[in-house]
Amino acid sequence: MKLSLGPLQYFWPKKKVTGFYKRAADWPIDIVxxxxxxCAKRRELKLDDWLQIAEHLNAAGKEVVLSTLILIEADSELSQLQKICDNGRYRVEANDMSAVHLLDGKSRFVAGPHINSYNAGTLNVLHSCGAVRWVMPFELGQSTLQRLITQKPDGLETEVLVYxxxxxxxxxxCFTARADNVAKDQCExxxxxxxxGxxxxxxxxxxxxxxxxxxxxxGVPCNLIGEIDTLMEMGVDVLRLSPETGYMAGLVTLxxxxxxxxxxxxxxxxxLPKLITEQKWCNGFWHEQPGMNWEHKLVQL
Amino acid sequence: MVAVNSNIELVCPAGSLPALRAAIDNGADAVYLGFRDDTNARNFPGLNFDTAEARKGIDYAHDRGRKVLLALNTYPQPQHFERWTQALAQADSLGVDAVILADPGLMQYATEQYPNLRLHLSVQGSATNRHAIAFYHQHFNIQRVVLPRVLSLRQVKSVIESSPVEVEVFGFGSLCVMVEGRCALSSYVTGESPNTCGVCSPAKAVRWEETSQGRQSRLNGVLIDRYQKDESAGYPTLCKGRFKVKGDTAFYAMEEPTSLNTLEILPELVKMGIAAIKIEGRQRSPAYVKRVTQVMRTALNRCQQDPDSYTPAADWVAALDHVSEGRSHTLGALHRPWQ
Structure with missing residues (x-):
């Protein structure tokens, strides 16, 4: 069972990002x-900066995957996407069908959680295009996953977000700009x-x-720490944790x-409460309930 | 160079037979409808068509030279995949003019089993650029894409110029502020989303209450909005609730209740070469369908005859505002400052 660090969702200053991944090189994690x-407007790090971080993590024995932008609209975003897909060295996580199109038949790739993989037919299509791993969409749960693992093509790994x-x-x-009553193009x-966030x-x-x-x-993090035994029994290959500031080292270790x-x-x-500031979690999607629910039969708080 | 399309299809919503007739009688070139289950993204109680009604509706449209498009635009999970394949079989035997799909697995199945069935990529397929469209075209031979309502006018133009297939855009109706097909806000709160169940903020999860602080709407217990006495209350769609982000004042943190209205930019859309313009609202009444179809038909005719001298008439705008969410309208993402 491998552990992965998902792509950073937040916009951090360059120094903070490089420091974070420098430390991550020492964490017991397999894939980054x-x-x-x-957001395409977040350009604290250019592709070359990310590639430098990739080098460092790769040298530390991590599998590095380059994740692509989820919502791609502008031509400039398409050219950046093309550069990532053509990087020639690292595997790419496709988060939009445009990325799948660029990688189709050319490179093996990861079908990210924002590709709507809801059934085996879709997994077959993605696998035939070159997908070697798929990440379960966040609103799916245990019984769907169980069936998909049984029905998916051989050689396609399964990854699930667990934190x-x-x-x-x-x-x-932009909702952050909206909270300050300014338009996205004046977001500064x-x-x-x-x-x-x-x-x-x-x-x-x-x-x-x-x-x-x-x-x-x-509003609160998804937390499937109580489901790890089940996930392992089901044959899930990779468990994903999403970067947050402050407590990732301890969380990954746990x-x-x-x-x-x-x-x-x-x-x-x-x-957990000693490690992290969050005291509330959700795991409803896993139990095929409203995602915000926290089902704590196993996990007592 | 895109040729100006002088025959843009007006695609109107049909949530019922009376709505279908209202659309056809008032100038729709095509109507879109769904079966009475979760195979479509308007899976609301009392709405949609069983096979017999679909047959009647298709006959009514075809007798008058109009088209019927069938929405099968949710994402089937393995437990119930057959419901979607049966719906495809029905679509084929009913002789619909196209099916509107979002799920790649289902598209693959359709191309194998029904190679002559015309496929449109639903707005729920989230194709926002030329490469994504090319993927669906190459793999499944889709003939048309419906664009998500997150693109600016310039981006729509760029997509049309490079798209290998026809492009359909939304012209009027309730507005999704999120990329369609990629929104799980509703399932996070209620367990049901457009992708999984064909619903957003489902009615069965809605509760209204009168309190000393005003009228309140809840969705599965979560407070969506609170209205003062003089305020008119809207349907508690999650993204249109009033919440607090910074400080203590609640505001429309994601989107005001408002409707998309493209009357103002119709000439630009026509010149760009759109193939079809869609009216949202299968969940709305036949009276809504009649009124909106009339206005959009008149506007589209006027605009296609002479785009340069076209201006939206005040009574068209008023008529559409009257049936709009929050009685107001916006150009949404098509309008640059919004972005």
Whole structure:
């Protein structure tokens, strides 16, 4: 069972990004997904900067995958996409069908969670184009995954997000700019101030979503630490954690210990509040319920 | 260079037989409809067509030289895949003019089983650029793409210039502020989304309550909005609720209740070479369909005859505002400052 670090969802200053991945080289993680996936206006790091980080991680023994932008509209975004797909060295995670088109029959790739892989027919199409791994879309759950693992083509690995705020939707509109009552083209890249996004609350103060530029995320992180045994039994190949600031090293280590059966899920859950600031999670999608639900039969808080 | 299309198809919503007749009688070139289940993205109670009704509707349209497009635009999961393949079989035997699909697995199945069935890529397929469209064209021979409502006018133009297939755009109706086919806000709160169940913010999860602080709307218990006495209350679609982001004032954090209205930019769309213009609203009444179809038919005729001297008449705009969400309209992403 491999562990991966998904692509960074937030806009961090360059120094913070390079420092984060420098440390990640020492974490017990097998795969690192790199690149800007949310907004094309975030250009603190250019492709060459990402490739430098990739070199460093690769030298540390990590499998590096370059993730592509999710919503691709402008010609400039298409040329950047072309450069990533043509990089010639690292595998690419396709997050839009445009990326699948550019990689089709040319390079082996990962079909990211934003490719709508809801059935075996789609997995067959993607595999025939060169996909060697697929990441389960976030709104799917256990029983669908079970069937898809049984029906999927041989040689296609399965990856599931087990920790992190869920990217729930994308827009051409920037919601971070909107919160300050400015238009997207006057955004001044203000989302760089929100290292874990901006909380969106109901009028009753319930933490419902997280605003992250053009992306809306779940209000609380998805947490499947209590499901790791099941995921392993089902034959999932890779478990993904999504980068957050502050506590990734401890979180990655804890998941590694559970995967390696050095720590039980119950023990891990008892340890979590000491590690991280988040005290609330969701896992509803996994249980085929509203995604925001937290089903805690196994995981007592 | 894209040739000006003088025969742009006006594609109108049909949530029921009366709505279908209203669309056809008032100038629709094509109607789109769905079966009465989760195979389409307007899976609402009391809406849509069983096989017999679909047969009647198709006869009504075909007798008058109009087309019928069938939406099978949700994403089937393995447990129920047969429901979608049966719907495709029905579509084929009913003789619809095209099916509107989003799911690649289902498209693959359709190209193998029904090679003569014309495929349109649904807005739920999220194709926002020429490479994505090329993928669906090469693999499944789609003949038309419906563009998500997140592109600017310039981007729409660029897509049309490079698209190997016909391009259909939304002309009027409720507005998705998120990229269609990539939004799980509804399933996060209710367990059901457009992709999985063909619904967004489903009615069965809605609760209204009168409180001392005003009228409140909830979706599966989550407070979506609170209205003062003089405010008119809208349907609690998640992205159109009032929430708090910074500070204590609740505001429309994602989108105001408003409708897309392209009357103002119709000449530009016509000159760009769109193949079809779509009216949203299968969940709306036959009266809505009649009114919007009349206005859009008149506007489109006027615009295609002489795009340069076209201006939207005040009574068209008023008529459309009257049936709009929040009684107001926007150009959405087509309008640059919005982005």
């Amino acid at each position: 997904y790199l690149g800007e996936v949310v 992190g705020r869920l990217p729930l939707s994308f827009s051409a509109r 890249l203000r989302c760089i101030s929100d290292e874990n 901006l909380p969106l609350q109901t009028q009753e103060g319930e933490q419902l979503f997280t605003v992250n530029g053009v992306q809306v995320q779940s 998941f590694r210990e559970v995967v390696d059966q050095q720590c039980s899920a119950a023990e891990a859950v008892a340890l």
